[in-house]
Amino acid sequence: MSDAQPTKKTSRIQQRNRTLILDAALDVFSKHGFRGATLDQIAKQAGLSKPNILYYFEGKEDIHVTLLNHLMDTWLDPLRQIDPGGEPLEEIMRYVRLKLEMSYEFPRESRLFANEILQGAPRMGPHLETGLRPLVDEKAAVIQGWIDAGKLAPVDPRHLIFSIWATTQHYADFEAQIEALMAGERAHDGASAYLDALFRRLLVP
């Protein structure tokens, strides 16, 4: 009835609702894990009815997988930005800095990811093998090249990457513990200086 344009291309409202749902789901999944989260919680947080949630997504798992897919893209962006033509030490240090900032700005994303890996990545599908691995291989080779060229101290590039992930994401993933141990202090400032020293001393040739 009426002019009804071919509405197949996801209307404004559709886009808005999908976003609402994903944001609510990110909150809930990152807080309670996949099994601990309920559609009721997500629906309530999104301000939509439960069946309406399932109009936009095929099920609980679909929401989770969609979140992980979106996440992987932005999550790996800093790593992609490591420039083979840049100044080696500064490229790495910038990566550390970016990852730490992401940990503070997107702790929910960090925890969602941590939850998934912690449980054996049952819903990551091929992402680790076909998405992450080639990128890590590529950047590890870049770093190895820098080391071979004497621009960086000789360290295992993969373990270097792991330790950057571990130390930066730790501030998001283990926030409950850090809060309990730092009380009032904001951990942020100290972390930034500390990690800068940690990796700089490791890597100066």
Place this chain on the structure above:
Amino acid sequence: MSDAQPTKKTSRIQQRNRTLILDAALDVFSKHGFRGATLDQIAKQAGLSKPNILYYFEGKEDIHVTLLNHLMDTWLDPLRQIDPGGEPLEEIMRYVRLKLEMSYEFPRESRLFANEILQGAPRMGPHLETGLRPLVDEKAAVIQGWIDAGKLAPVDPRHLIFSIWATTQHYADFEAQIEALMAGERAHDGASAYLDALFRRLLVP
């Protein structure tokens, strides 16, 4: 030693079954998180009936809390062993080594703990504030003393501890990811050498 007074009368079979249950529960909880774990899984893995599980423990939460209590003790042992009278750099490096070994030998414990912290530590009760914090405060002071005495390079002791936890536990907690990225290689050997270098270079004055 060994005259076994009839104290609390936990019979042989009781002790055996409690151990069976706790071991099975450690498996299941560390794999699926608290909410994701079911008594059925635990019972099956323990080879006992579900009501029998509840004969030994008051409920799902009781099992989980018991595990966490047991865990905290052994988990913090390496930190307790840092000897204020020892050689500073070697005390720290031994701590790193011990933590990494625990990560390899007790990955389930590490993941159980990570799961709990990740979700805001809802069942850790007073452990973080009254158990962990004093210990960390104490050891941070020891390290600060060493730094003040010029025995270690000046770094924030708390962030140092966090980074040791993060990097060592990472090999247990993110094992799924590491497996995907290291393929055949055993991460262990490389990690040991890498972390030794990472922290040694940071700390030599």
Place this chain on the structure above:
Amino acid sequence: MSDAQPTKKTSRIQQRNRTLILDAALDVFSKHGFRGATLDQIAKQAGLSKPNILYYFEGKEDIHVTLLNHLMDTWLDPLRQIDPGGEPLEEIMRYVRLKLEMSYEFPRESRLFANEILQGAPRMGPHLETGLRPLVDEKAAVIQGWIDAGKLAPVDPRHLIFSIWATTQHYADFEAQIEALMAGERAHDGASAYLDALFRRLLVP
């Protein structure tokens, strides 16, 4: 009157199902007591699925409490109707008659109530103290006034009320026993005449 504002929006079907459930629950609770009743029985009797029952009520206890709340209102109505301005003896005798009729018309309600009181009224909450007591105090005072005015023989008004409750509700609460002792005879007619004599002779000054 009747323009039906969209107040709380209890739809037709909702109202119907809530009524179905409450009626089924009245049956089951009055027959087996709170603990003896099961949601399965209620669901079956109501013709609904068990989870659907819990869509309308928060749980077994909620159903029971709702029934008791509804009940108290109608149950005390005859007592409320005792008119301080009426003819004393006839007011009392009408109360006896009404209570006996309720006992025959609503035996399930009587038994539900009896079950609850018999077990110490654990789910009646404040009803006895704040709902029933003031009403009884008030009516007892009215009766005492009549006695003081010489309109009724001097008796303790509270015990009078108790005995009216006891004798009338007995025909509902102890129906199983009465059936066994009266065989074919309908107890109703006899009861009506008997109680009329019992209380009339007591109260004529």
Place this chain on the structure above:
Amino acid sequence: MSDAQPTKKTSRIQQRNRTLILDAALDVFSKHGFRGATLDQIAKQAGLSKPNILYYFEGKEDIHVTLLNHLMDTWLDPLRQIDPGGEPLEEIMRYVRLKLEMSYEFPRESRLFANEILQGAPRMGPHLETGLRPLVDEKAAVIQGWIDAGKLAPVDPRHLIFSIWATTQHYADFEAQIEALMAGERAHDGASAYLDALFRRLLVP
């Protein structure tokens, strides 16, 4: 081994334990009803282990039935004592007095019985029909005889008996309600005088 007399005649300890169990069960059953009571509660209250309870009785129902059997005997004793050769009015009034005393001295028994009847007497078996009924028939005939002889006012003997039961047992069965309505006052004294008046006025010819 040793002299071992033929132990089939229930030893001292057996008798003691059966009594312990029955007393505990009376407490628990009268408080929570049959379904609401658990063997655990009974065992704890009796100070015996659960399996030991089942050594003395065949099951939960057996305990309950045993209690009811014991009960019926003593419960009907006052009715049996009504003496056809006695002074009619005083015989009845003594019965009222005895029943009221039992209500105060054995409220648990009264409630156990009330619970059972209230739920349709599913475990009373033939007691009502073959135990109670003949006795009531007999005593109703006695009373009728007294009425026919002009010794008592003409009332229906069965309803008279019902009302005596109802009014006296009410003080035990509805104790929770009475407490709430009488607050501090002991209901006992008032009840005795009130019921004496109630039935005396009814019955004087």
Place this chain on the structure above:
DNA sequence: TATGAATGAGCTTTCATTCAT
């Protein structure tokens, strides 16, 4: 006699999902 240990059946409740509109 007595009891730790064990369990099948059943209970209330939760939850992802579907139905009907």
Place this chain on the structure above:
DNA sequence: TATGAATGAAAGCTCATTCAT
């Protein structure tokens, strides 16, 4: 699009009863 209504499956837990000693 949107949502009240409905449900099968499964969860945690209880309990009368049995087993084994």
